[in-house]
Amino acid sequence: MLLKKYKSVSSTSIVAKKMNYKPWTVIWSEEQTLGYGRKNSSWFSPKGGLYFSIILPKNTIQDLQTLTILASFVTAKIIKENFKVEPFIKLPNDIFINQKKVGGILTENIIGQDVKFSIMGIGLDTNIEKYPKELENIATSLKIETGKQVNNEKILKQIVKEIKNQLKIISK
Amino acid sequence: MKLNINIKGKKRIIEIKEGNGRIKVKIGKKEFSFKDKNGKEDISVAQTSIPKKKFSKKEIKAPIAGIITKIFVKEKQAFKKNQKIVSLSAMKMENEIVSDFQGTIKSILVKENQKVKEGDILVILE
Numbered sequence: 001m002l003l004k005k006y007k008s009v010s011s012t013s014i015v016a017k018k019m020n021y022k023p024w025t026v027i028w029s030e031e032q033t034l035g036y037g038r039k040n041s042s043w044f045s046p047k048g049g050l051y052f053s054i055i056l057p058k059n060t061i062q063d064l065q066t067l068t069i070l071a072s073f074v075t076a077k078i079i080k081e082n083f084k085v086e087p088f089i090k091l092p093n094d095i096f097i098n099q100k101k102v103g104g105i106l107t108e109n110i111i112g113q114d115v116k117f118s119i120m121g122i123g124l125d126t127n128i129e130k131y132p133k134e135l136e137n138i139a140t141s142l143k144i145e146t147g148k149q150v151n152n153e154k155i156l157k158q159i160v161k162e163i164k165n166q167l168k169i170i171s172k
Numbered sequence: 173m174k175l176n177i178n179i180k181g182k183k184r185i186i187e188i189k190e191g192n193g194r195i196k197v198k199i200g201k202k203e204f205s206f207k208d209k210n211g212k213e214d215i216s217v218a219q220t221s222i223p224k225k226k227f228s229k230k231e232i233k234a235p236i237a238g239i240i241t242k243i244f245v246k247e248k249q250a251f252k253k254n255q256k257i258v259s260l261s262a263m264k265m266e267n268e269i270v271s272d273f274q275g276t277i278k279s280i281l282v283k284e285n286q287k288v289k290e291g292d293i294l295v296i297l298e
Contacts, residue, residue, distance in 0.1 A: 038266060040241075060181045061236050061267075068264040092264040107265040111235050112254075112272040 001026055001160055010034040011045075012053035013108060013121040023057035026160055035123060037104050038093075044135055048127035048143075050152040054160060056118040059171065061109065064118055066170050067163070068093055068107040071120060074162040075103055078155060079124075083146050095124075100140035122159065126150035230278075232269055232295040234288040238262035243284055245295070249277045258282070258294055271297070 002022065006029040009015050014034070016027045028051070035045030045051050056064070069092065076087040076095050079102070087097050095103035103124040110117040125141035127150050142150050175186045187198040195206045242259040245251055252274050260267045278296040282288060 038261065061265075062181075065236070065262065065264050109265060109267045111267055111269050115235075116270070 001157070001164075003028060003156075006030070008033060011036055011121070012051050013106070013119050016053040016055055016119045016121075017108070017110070017117070021055050023055055024160070024164065025055045026052050026156070027055075028052040028156060037106055037123075043104065043123050044125075044128075044131070044139065045123065046128060048129065049141070050122075050124040050126045050150070050156060052156055052160075053119050053121040054163065056107075056120055057167075058115060059118065059167075061111070061115055063167075063171055064107060064109060064115065067167055068105060068120065070166040070170070071105050071107075071122070071159075071163050074166060075105065075122065075124065075159055078158050078162065079103075079142065082155065082158075083142055083148070083150075085142070085145055097140055097142075097145050100138060101125075102140055102142065102145070120163070124155070126152055126155065230297050231293045232257055232271075232297065234260060234290055234292045234294055235267065235269070236260070236262045236265075237290045238267070238288060240282050240284055240286045240288060240294070241266070243280060243282070245277050245280070247277050247279055251275060251277060251297075260288070260294075269294070 002025045004025060004027050006027070008031045009029040011032050011034050012027040012029050031047045032043070032045035032051050035043035035051060037043045072089045072093045072095060076089050079085060079087045079095070085097055087095050087102065089095055093105040094101055103122070106121045108119050109115050125139060127143045128141040129143060131139050173188045177184050177186055184199060189196040193207065197204045238260045240258055241261045244256045244258065251257065251271050253272065254270050256268050257271055258269050260269060275297045278298040280295050282294050288294065
């Protein structure tokens, strides 16, 4: 895994799409100014949260679809193991704690005759301490829920490692 | 003779054997046997056992079922290689469909927010 860390970017997935990096390169930023989710919804991405995009190896669209769902399970499992909280997954790819959104995954594929390039963007609200009023009741962070400071790099590495394992299993 | 062939994204091992006046073709666990009448004549097995891929460069088809979220081009518009043509939101992913070559958009068969099935023709190119 090659980790490229930035202080601030528009979106880690936008950066990943413009670069010609090798598979399993991870673009990680402390904040995003234009973080987005599915259907171009915006993703609140201030400092404190964990925002990264993984450049995936070439794969069939069916395997990528499976991998995206597995990534939600992987992320939820890692949250559960590290923080002893009970996350739940709202399919396709949002993670909730106590009925509030804590994380989301967006896989984007660039397709010609076949899949040319795929990026999996993951946003996890780790150390966000305060939300704007419009998000207060629908979003939460691991710090708010557990009172503990999260080591973003440790969690990022665990998630990427486990996604890599899952891809090996499904593409056998 | 063993051949590794990729059919519809799946790797297949095809084994061809000769013996006792017959030609056997094994694909996965299935085996097909052909009688060689003259014992000498070659029988073209490959042509009948491997379907040709129907790839048309002139159409853009939906690679997966989903909803067309954005159409980036207009009819009669020229496009470059790797230009975004449409964006398709499948249940778990956003897919940007790009052109593999340069040309002109002949017609657009879908609208934004339209549901499509896998294999549906979205755009015709020329």
